[in-house]
Amino acid sequence: MTTPILAASRRTRRTPFSPRVEAHGVKGYTVYNHMLLATVFNTVEEDYRHLKSRVQVWDVGCERQVEVSGPDAARLIQLMTPRNMDRVVIGQCAYAPLVDETGAMINDPVVLKLAEDRFWISIADSDVVLWAKGLAYGMGLSVEIFEPAVWPLAIQGPLADDLTARVFGEEVRAIRFFRFAELEFHGHSFVVARSGWSKQGGFEVYVDDAEIGLALYDALFAGGEDLDVRPGCPNLIERIEGGLFSYGNDMTIENNPFECGLDKFCNLDAGIEFIGREALQQLQAQGGAQRVIRGVTFEGDNCPACVEAWPVTSGGQHAGHLTSAAHSPDFGTNIGFAMIERFAWEPGTEVTVETPLGPHTGRVSALPFER
């Protein structure tokens, strides 16, 4: 069977960088927040090798922003997350799980505090804009909520600081992890954050001007030839190795933050008011998570795509399901994430992963994976 192409339409939105991404020969796309996201340029393994040793420029325009501003903006942001936002300062990027009144995960975005009364919720793949707008309307809050024309561009890899400094100046090196600065390029001020969906280090530039953004894109490639800069994208192998969960893959609206290992972002004793507080308190009183996302290593020299949850058993009993998987060349084994029941979640527990190629013996691992 031929692998189906992604049929293109206006609905699966392009980014300002799509023509460049296609000129670079993108081989795979996914759709994320109704927008195109590249998944592979050479092979997933070659992209991985390069990401871990050089520097890549990623079109992550699909990381949509939900802008919340106005007198009640800070209140709405706090209502949406169990993380205590009191101490988040302007210039900070705060990872903040969003939950509903039952404690179910709505999304796991990074919130950028642009001003005391203005935020960008940099979202994973669900329409947070509708959740926020519904809440604001229903509660009569004085806020403005919309998805601005902002398309992040990520610069990731061990040489990301060098490349970014060549374009934005040496001050990028001073930006701390999960902080942002406003830096100029071609006379335009860009939000530049030290963040990104890899563990190789780097920046995300929040491009809010398509034309200057393209000039920036080209300047990164022109300026980085000797650094072997290449186009890239979130890499399946690297993100599993690095313990980065994906909303929609590893956690869904069926899960609560405790199951996702996000306890430290649930500040139940901080005296803050947020949606789902009672539900999370009740879950905590009942002993917290009954299952949790763990790493799993399992035998195999290659690994099929995990396109549906794979059953995981331990001692013949149902022990959970595996949700992302890849072969890790550097670890020399298959690796993945699995939602694992309490009885089997101790690192080291032997499990069987029911892959489409048959059962594979594996072992539960703490995260990040230990080599």
Added chain:
Amino acid sequence: MTTPILAASRRTRRTPFSPRVEAHGVKGYTVYNHMLLATVFNTVEEDYRHLKSRVQVWDVGCERQVEVSGPDAARLIQLMTPRNMDRVVIGQCAYAPLVDETGAMINDPVVLKLAEDRFWISIADSDVVLWAKGLAYGMGLSVEIFEPAVWPLAIQGPLADDLTARVFGEEVRAIRFFRFAELEFHGHSFVVARSGWSKQGGFEVYVDDAEIGLALYDALFAGGEDLDVRPGCPNLIERIEGGLFSYGNDMTIENNPFECGLDKFCNLDAGIEFIGREALQQLQAQGGAQRVIRGVTFEGDNCPACVEAWPVTSGGQHAGHLTSAAHSPDFGTNIGFAMIERFAWEPGTEVTVETPLGPHTGRVSALPFER
């Protein structure tokens, strides 16, 4: 350049029918409501010929349902749409645009009234579940809202009645347009509606049991061999010929229902309470739409995919943008939908469509297209 494949992951959810669709050799996919939707099996033109002459079975599991039930269910449904839902009866499918407080289009679903206090909102491509949940929480409504495990299967084409009758019995012929009945197959009761996203007639079966659903799928193919039943999917050419707009393509949250020609679903004088009422009344007082979706016919023997809005001019002036396009073999011309400004919206107005292949002369058309 190679056309990028759709990279598969759990996040772009499969349906229970995906293995069948792939065994049938699906060539193109899109992602719709975070779920796979086939776009082509043979060629778009061959699929179109077959759809217009025979019968097809479509996996439209991506047509997700948002179930709203409970004491305030009817109230919330009415709050979400300017359509007067008072006269909608149990067993009816009601096309109902959803708008926000500014009158902006959130989605354009079909609402199935299952009981006085239970509805399915059969959605286009946006997370209506989050909008509904946000409103319900904010307003303190007594409702339960979730996305049930329901995957519609459509039977479309001129022979759809014959095929469906062979599987569900002759009573399917009595189902009126946009009504549903509950009919048995293998001892399970299915919601069967006379509806579907083509103009060739047919049914949508709301499959809420994956296993019996697969048996149903297979029974439709086994029972329809002499009818030349084939796998199919919404067809770009046929849906444009038929005047079926697509949310995300032809209308977005940037549009109001008047611009989408949905005036008759805006019952502003019915004395009903809904979100966006004041905004729509104000728009109406200002003369209604200043631009509207029209058909456009334009020269050409073939047509590239419209993956971004194409500018439309008239007399050298900006007149709008074209959002969906295809070559229609039966009409013998290229056809499309465009949001056209008032000064140029009269049917017959000559326009120029700026396609990626250069400017093409065209003409504004009423909808449905006249041959």
